[in-house]
Amino acid sequence: MRQPPSAIRRYLIAFATAFAVTALTGACGAFTQAPEEAPEGPPEYLYNMGMDLLLGGNPVAAAAVFDEVDRQHPYSVWADKAQIMAAYALYKRNKYDDAIVALERFIQLHPGSRDAPYAYYLKALSYYERITDVGRDQDLTRRAMAALDEVVRRYPKSKFARDARLKRDLTNDHLAGSEMGIGRFYLKRKQYLAAINRFRRVVDNYQTTAHVPEALHRLTEAYLALGLKDEAQATAAVLGHNFPGSDWYVDSYALIAETAPATKKEERSWIGRAWNSVF
Numbered sequence: 001m002r003q004p005p006s007a008i009r010r011y012l013i014a015f016a017t018a019f020a021v022t023a024l025t026g027a028c029g030a031f032t033q034a035p036e037e038a039p040e041g042p043p044e045y046l047y048n049m050g051m052d053l054l055l056g057g058n059p060v061a062a063a064a065v066f067d068e069v070d071r072q073h074p075y076s077v078w079a080d081k082a083q084i085m086a087a088y089a090l091y092k093r094n095k096y097d098d099a100i101v102a103l104e105r106f107i108q109l110h111p112g113s114r115d116a117p118y119a120y121y122l123k124a125l126s127y128y129e130r131i132t133d134v135g136r137d138q139d140l141t142r143r144a145m146a147a148l149d150e151v152v153r154r155y156p157k158s159k160f161a162r163d164a165r166l167k168r169d170l171t172n173d174h175l176a177g178s179e180m181g182i183g184r185f186y187l188k189r190k191q192y193l194a195a196i197n198r199f200r201r202v203v204d205n206y207q208t209t210a211h212v213p214e215a216l217h218r219l220t221e222a223y224l225a226l227g228l229k230d231e232a233q234a235t236a237a238v239l240g241h242n243f244p245g246s247d248w249y250v251d252s253y254a255l256i257a258e259t260a261p262a263t264k265k266e267e268r269s270w271i272g273r274a275w276n277s278v279f
Helices: 006-019 022-028 043-055 060-072 079-094 096-110 116-128 139-154 160-188 194-203 212-225 228-241 248-260 265-278
Strands: none
Touching: 006 096, 006 265, 043 060, 043 079, 060 079, 079 116, 079 160, 096 116, 116 160, 139 160, 160 194, 160 212, 194 212, 212 228, 212 248
């Protein structure tokens, strides 16, 4: 069974501690299976039953019991807690779309709740955990990026923000890798303008990722293939200025040197002249 992220594990422990009712927990016992019929009882009784099931590794039964809290006691404070825990149970069952619907409902009904940061974070995870490889459609990746951004923007000091920032950086790198893959595809097929558009997106939109040096080198390749030597030299100059120790810079320098007229030694100083022409 997939273990929940550490931030969620801590959250569940806090939930169980803060809202456990000793007498009722003793009456409930440790539930491991869903009741054959919908259970009835006080909201705190049902809530603790759901928590026992969830922490016992039965999210299917837990979700059903949490739904009963909300159905039977819709105006109870326990109903609010049950709503978000039911969403977590759906998330544990890999029912990500259903979890997102439940979380968006909770956010809409309780925008000022102390549990709202967790709801936003769990929503982001429901997108993040479905990110596919860079060769496939990246719609979910972009949705994950937006949801992680929202966690950081709304709750920058929350306990979920740190993990959201880390996952946001990984997601950003993933999106850049997808653009690079498409760019290489076009470059290999000599569709240079299409390749240039992709590589420039990486340089313009994903400047903090590790893909930028290669993107600049591939741009240099594409410009040279189109006979745009000035653009190629300027791009290689940017690469050399920002990543002087990169293997991609060495490769770009070699490409430019091959195009320099052998009879004009001054052409070898293209780096400085190209840099000055651009800046």
